[in-house]
Amino acid sequence: MGATLNGLLFYVCAAFSIIHLAHSQNQQGFISLDCGLPSNESPYNEPFTNLTYISDASFLHSGKTGTIHKDLKTHFMKPYTGLRYFPDGIRNCYNLSVMQDTKYLIRTVFVYGNYDGLNASPRFDLYLGPNIWTTIDAKLSGPGMAQEIIHITRSNILEICLVKTGTSTPLISALELRPLPYDTYITRTGSLKYVDRIYFSNSDQGVRYPEDVYDRAWSPFLPVEWTQINTTLNVVDPHKDYNPPQDVIKTAATPAIASEPMTFSWTLDTSDDETYAYLYMADIQKVRNNDTREFDIIANGKVEFDPYSPMKFEVEVLFNRVPLKCEGGLCRVQLSRTRKSTLPPLMNALEIFQVIEFPQSETNQDDVIAMKNIRDTYGLNKISWQGDPCVPKQFLWSGLRCNVIDVSTPPRIIALDLSRNNLTGEVPEFLAKMKSLMLINLSGNKLRGRIPQALLDREKEGLKLTLDGYLRTCKSCKKKFPVVAVVGASLSSVAIIITVVVLIFIFKRKKPSISKVKRSSLELKNRRFTYSEVKDMTNNFQVVLGKGGFGVVCHGFLNNQQVAVKVLSQSSTQGYKEFKTEVELLLRVHHINLVNLIGYCDEGNDLALIYEFMENGNLKEYLSGERDGSVLNWPSRLKIAIESALGIEYLHIGCKPPMVHRDVKSTNILLGQHFEAKLADFGLSRSFLVGSKTHVSTTNVAGTIGYLDPEYYQKHWLTEKSDVYSFGIVLLEIITGQPVIDQSRENSYIVEWAKSMLANGDIESIMDPKLQREYDTGSSWKALELAMACINPSSAERPNMTRVAHELNECLEVYENLTKRRSQDANSSKSTGHSISFVSDTPSAR
Template identity: 50%
Template sequence: MVLSYVYYEMKCHLLLAMIGAFAVMVVAQKQEGFISLDCGFPIEESPYSDPSTGLTFTSDSTFIQTGKSARIEKQLNQNFRKPYLTLRYFPEGKRNCYSLNVNRGTNYLISLTFIYGNYDDLNVYPNFDLYLGPDKWRRIDMEGRSNGTKEEIIHIPRKNSLDICLVRTGTTSPIISAIELRPLRNDTYVTHSGSLRRSFRVYLSNSEREVRFADDMYDRIWTPFFSSRFTQITTNLNINTSDTFEVPKAALSSAATPRNASAPFIISWKPIPSDAEVYLYLHFAEIQTLQANETREFDIIMKGVFNQSGITPPKLERLTVFSAVPLQCDLDGCRLELVRTPKSTLPPLINALEAYTIIEFPQLETNSSDVVAIKNIKATYRLSKISWQGDPCLPQELSWENLGCSYANISTPPRIISLNLSASGLTGSISPILQNLAHIQELDLSNNSLTGSVPKFLANIKSLSLINLSGNNLTGSVPQNLLDREKEGLVLKLEGNPELCKISSCNPKDKKELLVLVIAPIASVLIAIVVVGLFLVFRKKKVPLDVHAPPSLPVAYVGHSKHSEPSFFLEKDKVYLFRGSRNDK
């Protein structure tokens, strides 16, 4: 009996473990493509699951190389969720940037949270500028915002990387608490141009509960909104939401109608800026059981710029009405009215509402191949210049130091045309990555500790007009094709490299060939002189002179001459001298 109980208990524990593992897998699958960064959180304690949402957060340490970590005041901990208890602040540098890997062309919901929390015990609220790539997104002014502030946009990146930058504008240090990216469907929140900045996203309820992940699979945050002018309706019945916008059931299970059943349902707000173009998304579902003689029908009116007539919400099924083109509100702001039609017996009803303004990010980033090249150069030489963050060339007033760019117009990506890394502590050889800066005109690598030879590829960068390699430890000889470029006008500075020769004969291979060419004929002459000397010595000591011999005697065999010529041969230290034809007997 005990064994049976133990076996049963083991089975239960195993089943619970399997269920837990499955739940973790399901949650992980639901977060596919999510980026959730807890800024300033220790990397050794990362990742973790947010207790309030189940979202997996990681430290931001691997996404930025600058800034310092801090925590909000301890007594404020109970006011905020775990991802907002730490922050990163930036006391150094003008611009500090996060670089995120994203999927180009994917619609993303991008949400940033800023909570000061008196982390520095100064009680001085910071203000700074927020940039998305090369474009200004928003001015962040924390003054009086004890609960922090949040910025959210729906944006489609043009590249597979996204830079989120904080720019100092005064004496206070920029701060950030969390960065959250959520991929959305590409057939939702479609605009004619620009991105969408959230004005509000609310569901009509007198509840205090915020609806987000996992109720909303895209982690859109729905804030409860209600007024004394409304009457609330709720339901526990299931609502069909499985379509394009996939509004969470928790946001549709309540609705509001005007307290005065014959009056219109009115919501008004002021967009920021006041002249901004607006997109609206209105979500309806009939959650009240209607009698056979009851009808709910209404018109949607927005001061003449948006009109939809005869709206009847389907029973327990979501209906979304949205503006296909941006709307322009008047100077007094936006005023939305739901007006009951004459045949309707019930007042208008609405479950949830979203409003966005258009925000433009018009500037094209620096040419992508140049960006990849300069980031590889930065990594190769381990450069830690604090200004080398974000887009290399844009905005112009924040471009990377020691880098020059060409600017044509807003629709043409800038190109990198000069790079000055003089006295930057460079070591190793001259990297081939430099040739990927295809439009570079001036390259200064002087006063470093570069070693090895001057590479031939430098001559292949046709745009180069100046190369400064002086003050290094380069060796060998300068490639001939680079010397030829110098004749064509290239300014080539090489002084201060003691082991570097500017003539082709300095090449060890060339030196060897030249030495052979010089020594070979000299050696031949010397050998001839030695042979003649030896012959004369032997002849003087061992051969009596023939007084009848002519004054000059050849010392070489000349072949079968028809004339009588002297010839000789040696045999056992004797010299035999003959005259006349070789045919003489």
């Protein structure tokens, strides 16, 4: 395609003096930094877009300011005429406060403009947090360039870093963030890197804010073999999600020779790169009543899809759910009229993106906040203390040692050396909050006062705390008062002190009996019951709720409240070891998404566990239709998945030591009265180490066939990712309603069955038919892709449970946002359900 040069976006940004200024739009959530702008000139309204720009001075701790050559200033918008450059240090970073889990369009603009008079265009790397984004080579881009991505923030801090890679000096002219609706630009994985954004017109005017409410920069483009059409009528956008500007969708292109197809292509960096394209379609041509416009959309000449007819004066956005790969990196899409069509194909605008992965997790946010607190409290403006403290390793902050397990696990700071930094004031107590720290060296400073008790407590837990000797001498010192002051105390004061002491003594003596009165039987958690009491509460085991490897689960009552009693059978395949493991675990862990242990019986061979009663049984019963044919709807399934994931996440990161469940399956996910989900059956649970070891070697493999991690089964290496695999199988059950193993299927194992169905790219053939299509493709595809990521054969490639829970929340948000939008505009449903896709996947039209 003739308009796919990387620098095109920049020229669009620079050419807005010719655009008519429309009424001002809402800039809520926008961040517009004019880099190098003096603080006393901030803020200002850019005259052509009416965007409000501010100085970047408060968003970083380094850099110097410059201005492009005066002869070039008239060619650029004001925000791009100044710049900030970074002659010192290797990595210099902007620190931006953003909304967590928000989709942003992020644009960076770079104009060298010979600001230094050296005519030496710089080359450097651009990072987003700890991950490389791209390489900026001003020499290849002419006067300047822009880089843009669409990215979801994982925390409330976003860091954009410029990294020196040679002898030239990094620089930046502007930094712009624009929030986008969450249910737009959905990807299977990763973020979207800008390739092209064009509207089909022979105009010479770019379109940006305020015409585009998201401040996307559109450039006009019209191949010589195409013909422009336009309209003066308003084109309706029923959904208001992608919100294309009227100037963009009131023009369109058709082939100059009506019988010819419309073919367009673009180039990716490599054959392995993945791409998404968004086609904006609206039939804006007045035609005869008996005329039809219908065409096929063909990707890379290999696949043909159902014919498509654009709506009359109503815009739709067609895009591929599954990313497209192109042989040799050359992508080609063709719109070809069908035989019954009397009119040629038509298209209004097009956006193209390349998938970019940011795999490295940021350092644990609590650790990051603590380090920034240290930096700000003690004024440690070290040039190296910018960006992520731990990763990439080559930019590790001086004085730190970090534990970096894998790219999906947030690194933790385990050692902090602040010796000989001329620190003054009190010993910093907030260091005790960095629970991962194993060593703190504060020697050689000018600290004073007592060592905070919180740090002394951490020492007892194994923290190595290195301090100057005089601080240690104060470890047990007590504050002394002059004798005169004590002698001079009034008798009334002494009487008051004696009275208070007596009251405290009396209160402490009475406290146990008060507690005893307040605690009801069900509040007496973890109580040991006799076997006789167990028989009484179950009416001699009269009502059996279910059976398993442990034995039977009976219904019972404890002080008129329902309980579930799991009784160990004498012939059970599980024994005392599993019983003991479950009791010990549930005695010390408590979480809203783990089943609550009320008590237990350990009397000779008679073993039982007494749990809170979960009124709606287990998840598998609902998925298989065993519960009187009751069907869980799609949002209920997502909520159950989220709550189950949070329970597993707690075992992995909330327990000390962390635990692996080892038997995550749909029968072990119990549902309460309001279908709240809780994880149960911890008899096979096992603690695992953290630190340098990546796994625990086990002699015997434990788990359930079908849910068992193949890597764990083959190598006997147990990690928390074994639970992730099992949860991925549960998630497949939730999505598909299929049994894990079904010999009547061609592919009996659910994993192989799902892969074979995915090859066809048809979401309806995968989703549980009992849902009767009451779901949306956006959240269902995202959930399915997450399930497939969880069952990746390589444990290192699986997400952790924190990421799983986060992405499931995203799935639910996508569904709820769509439902809300549909309720607000019921007439839009016909467009939302249009069955068309132009590349290798499910129907997607908006």
